[in-house]
Amino acid sequence: MLTEDYQNNLTEREQKGYTILAKSNPKSVKEDVYLIPSQTTRKKYLIRKVNDSWICECPDFTYRKVVCKHIFCLIFWLRIKEKLKTKMIYPLTVCQFCNSNNLVKNGNRKNSYGNKQRYLCKNCNHTFVADKGFLRLKGNPQIITATLDLYFKGISLRKISDHIKQFYGISITYVTVYNWISKFVKLMTEYVDKLDPHLSDIWHADEQMVKVNGKWKWSWNIIDEQTRFLIANEITNGRDISEARKVFREAKENTSTIPEMIVTDGLHSYKKAIKKEYSSWKLPRTTHIRLRTIREKPNNNLIERFHNTFRERDKTIRGFKKTNNNITNGFQIYYNFVRGHQGLNGLTPAQLSGIDLNLNGNRWLGLIDKSINDSTPKKPKSRISRARKSYILRVFDEKGNEIDCKLEGLKKEFQDYYKAMEFIEFYKQLHPRWRFEIQ
Numbered sequence: 001m002l003t004e005d006y007q008n009n010l011t012e013r014e015q016k017g018y019t020i021l022a023k024s025n026p027k028s029v030k031e032d033v034y035l036i037p038s039q040t041t042r043k044k045y046l047i048r049k050v051n052d053s054w055i056c057e058c059p060d061f062t063y064r065k066v067v068c069k070h071i072f073c074l075i076f077w078l079r080i081k082e083k084l085k086t087k088m089i090y091p092l093t094v095c096q097f098c099n100s101n102n103l104v105k106n107g108n109r110k111n112s113y114g115n116k117q118r119y120l121c122k123n124c125n126h127t128f129v130a131d132k133g134f135l136r137l138k139g140n141p142q143i144i145t146a147t148l149d150l151y152f153k154g155i156s157l158r159k160i161s162d163h164i165k166q167f168y169g170i171s172i173t174y175v176t177v178y179n180w181i182s183k184f185v186k187l188m189t190e191y192v193d194k195l196d197p198h199l200s201d202i203w204h205a206d207e208q209m210v211k212v213n214g215k216w217k218w219s220w221n222i223i224d225e226q227t228r229f230l231i232a233n234e235i236t237n238g239r240d241i242s243e244a245r246k247v248f249r250e251a252k253e254n255t256s257t258i259p260e261m262i263v264t265d266g267l268h269s270y271k272k273a274i275k276k277e278y279s280s281w282k283l284p285r286t287t288h289i290r291l292r293t294i295r296e297k298p299n300n301n302l303i304e305r306f307h308n309t310f311r312e313r314d315k316t317i318r319g320f321k322k323t324n325n326n327i328t329n330g331f332q333i334y335y336n337f338v339r340g341h342q343g344l345n346g347l348t349p350a351q352l353s354g355i356d357l358n359l360n361g362n363r364w365l366g367l368i369d370k371s372i373n374d375s376t377p378k379k380p381k382s383r384i385s386r387a388r389k390s391y392i393l394r395v396f397d398e399k400g401n402e403i404d405c406k407l408e409g410l411k412k413e414f415q416d417y418y419k420a421m422e423f424i425e426f427y428k429q430l431h432p433r434w435r436f437e438i439q
Contacts, residue, residue, distance in 0.1 A: 017069040017072025020069060028169075029046070033046065036056070045070050081168070095121040096126075098121065100123035102121065102123050103119045104120050105120075143170065144180050145362055147160050147180055147181070148185075154312040157174035157177050181326060191367075193254070194374070198257070198353050199231070203263070204222070204262075204264075206220075206221060206265060207239060207267070208221070212235065218237070218239055219234070220232075220244065223302055224353070226352070227344075229352070232251040240269055241276075244269040259278075265291050266291060270288065274288045397434060397435075
């Protein structure tokens with residue numbers, strides 16, 4: 001909007017025009033024709049452009065032949081819209097056809113959606129627009145990432161569609177907005193799943209009710225105490241032991257950290273689920289703190305606060321259409337990588353957990369850019385799959401002679417790599433001179 005110094009230097013008509021704009025936006029009738037609301041009545045005045053000049057049908061312009069407050073209102077509004085149409089030059093390093101970096105700028109491609117940088121490749125002589133990842137989409141990267149940010153801050157799809165039309169001049173349906181969200185959330189999810197956060201030794205777990213396809217279900221969440229990193233989220237039909245184990249299995253897939261303490265409420269399913277998923281030879285073992293009252297210390301306030309943040313999004317959509325959807329994944333990305341937390345001095349949980357991706361300014365665009373250009377292989381999962389690979393343990397004494405594991409009572413074959421490493425760490429404390437190998 002206008003700065004305070006600029007507002008102080010406005011004439012009386014300009015100030016009244018700014019007052020009208022603060023209450024309501026002009027309505028576009030057709031090209032260069034607008035309806036401007038009156039400042040004092042419900043009447044609206046028609047303004048049109050004739051020979052590069054604006055003409056208003058209000059009495060002030062008709063009889064005094066001066067630039068009226070309604071014209072000033074329209075001029076201010078058009079200036080604001082022009083500023084919001086940011087020229088987006090998408091970061092590009094290689095040619096889309098031959099992967100060469102021998103590129104030169106070759107003008108801009110301008111349309112109703114903004115300007116896009118065009119490049120010429122000197123290696124293959126192809127020209128192309130720098131919109132990798134945003135190819136053939138109606139909006140430019142700035143508009144698309146704005147819709148992502150508005151949606152996960154709690155704005156409905158139809159209100160986002162109206163916002164884009166008012167401030168960017170682009171008519172899109174709420175279905176288009178949802179398709180953008182689905183496309184880029186899926187892309188970013190594949191990238192962030194490869195990242196391994198460095199978490200603290202204390203986790204908090206809790207569940208809350210959400211509506212899915214008209215029926216109430218349970219949303220399980222695990223959050224790290226120190227970094228506020230949302231580790232896992234799972235939606236289930238009930239709250240029995242098998243369903244409680246699902247969220248802890250997901251937590252084991254998302255991070256290689258084994259917590260020393262998990263804080264939950266008094267739900268009985270947590271007790272056996274944590275025991276089955278985190279019982280190991282590693283010292284110190286995971287301790288389960290089961291709270292029986294809300295006043296008991298340590299409390300579970302951190303994850304209860306997260307539930308309130310999630311409700312800001314959940315109450316707008318009035319429930320999910322299906323259990324596995326991009327909305328929960330997108331909110332997890334928003335919470336961990338985009339949203340700055342007041343309790344973390346404005347940092348994101350990802351930054352505090354050692355995942356600093358240098359997402360300055362438009363964090364959505366930076367994250368999408370890294371997701372598009374990512375070539376990192378997926379990290380190994382800790383869950384045992386059906387097609388299992390066996391890991392064989394070999395043990396050697398201080399002289400280099402191999403020890404028979406059966407004679408020493410040691411487990412020789414493992415189906416999970418992380419379980420094998422936990423086993424080795426435990427026995428290294430008992431036999432520090434032995435050498436352990438996994439094949």
